[in-house]
Amino acid sequence: MGLSQTLLFYVLVCVHLGVSQHYLRLRPSPSDHLPVPDLKEDPDPEYDPREQDLTERTLRKKLGSNFDPNFMSITSPIILNFSEPDNQVKLQGPMPNEIKKLDLTETPYGKRVKVGKKARRKFLQWLWTYTHCPVVHTWKDLGVRFWPRYIKEGNCFSERSCSFPEGMSCKPAKSINKIFLRWYCQGFLRQKYCTWIQVQYPIISECKCSC
Numbered sequence: 195m196g197l198s199q200t201l202l203f204y205v206l207v208c209v210h211l212g213v214s215q216h217y218l219r220l221r222p223s224p225s226d227h228l229p230v231p232d233l234k235e236d237p238d239p240e241y242d243p244r245e246q247d248l249t250e251r252t253l254r255k256k257l258g259s260n261f262d263p264n265f266m267s268i269t270s271p272i273i274l275n276f277s278e279p280d281n282q283v284k285l286q287g288p289m290p291n292e293i294k295k296l297d298l299t300e301t302p303y304g305k306r307v308k309v310g311k312k313a314r315r316k317f318l319q320w321l322w323t324y325t326h327c328p329v330v331h332t333w334k335d336l337g338v339r340f341w342p343r344y345i346k347e348g349n350c351f352s353e354r355s356c357s358f359p360e361g362m363s364c365k366p367a368k369s370i371n372k373i374f375l376r377w378y379c380q381g382f383l384r385q386k387y388c389t390w391i392q393v394q395y396p397i398i399s400e401c402k403c404s405c
Contacts (some may be wrong), residue, residue: 204213204361210241213251214267214342215308216294220361226288228348228366228369228396228397228398229347229348229349229397230347230395230396231397233336233337235266235337236338240386241339241365241377241379241388242338242377243338243339243377243388243390247377247388247390248338248341250268251385253341253375253390256375256390256392257373257374257392258376258405259344260372260373260392262372265345265372266342266344266345266346266372266374267333267342267344267346268342268343268344269344270335270339270344271333285322285323285326289318289319289322290322292337293318293321293322293325294318296318296321298314298317321358324355324356324358325356325358325403326356326403327350327351327356327365327401327402328351328401329347329348329349329350329351329398329399329400329401330348330349330350330351331347331348331349332347332349333344333345333346333347334347336374338377339376339377339389340374340375340377341374341375341377341390342374345372345374345395345397347397348369348395348397348398348399349398350363350364350365350366350398350401351364353403356403357403361405362403362404362405363403363404364401364402364403364404365401365402365403365404366398366400366401367400367401367402367404368398368400369396369397369398369399369400370396370397370399371394371395371396371397372394372395372396372397373392373393373394374392374393374394374395375390375391375392375393376391376392376393377390378390378391
């Protein structure tokens with residue numbers, strides 16, 4: 195599936211008595227719009243779940259097998275960020291064919307040069323490392339209107355250009371959806387009806403060096 199065909203859940207606005215409240219619905223959106231921007235929530239606590247609405251046993255049952263401890267947490271996991279190994283560059287899988295098949299003996303002027311096997315291997319390994327685009331994971335607090343409220347979100351490494359010469363950057367190439375519960379209210383203030391609904395939250399799973 196191409197980037198422009200990827201279906202993501204994004205934010206739409208529902209207006210109640212002139213007050214904006216946000217909820218999630220499905221609409222097409224390209225993967226390069228990830229990660230999902232912070233929601234601008236209505237600050238009115240009337241739209242927050244009450245203590246009796248946050249019973250862990252009930253919510254776990256409602257979420258079922260969609261609960262993924264690798265990407266979601268009920269309590270604050272901030273301390274985990276200090277030892278998050280994904281923030282380091284890792285080379286996984288085989289070397290990409292576009293790098294492996296590079297012809298290092300041909301020059302722009304038509305002349306050919308000799309490159310030893312050891313030198314070629316070291317240069318290709320360096321080039322692979324330099325152009326590699328890892329997914330950097332950090333924990334994000336989605337707020338009390340999501341359950342679990344903490345998500346491990348993916349971002350593309352962006353501290354430098356990923357091309358040689360410089361000019362290209364790491365951008366989202368693939369994403370996965372994780373199902374969360376979203377506290378959703380409809381109706382008018384005292385007559386409103388609120389409940390937990392399942393929503394899919396897209397997370398960057400792969401980044402690539404591109405223009």
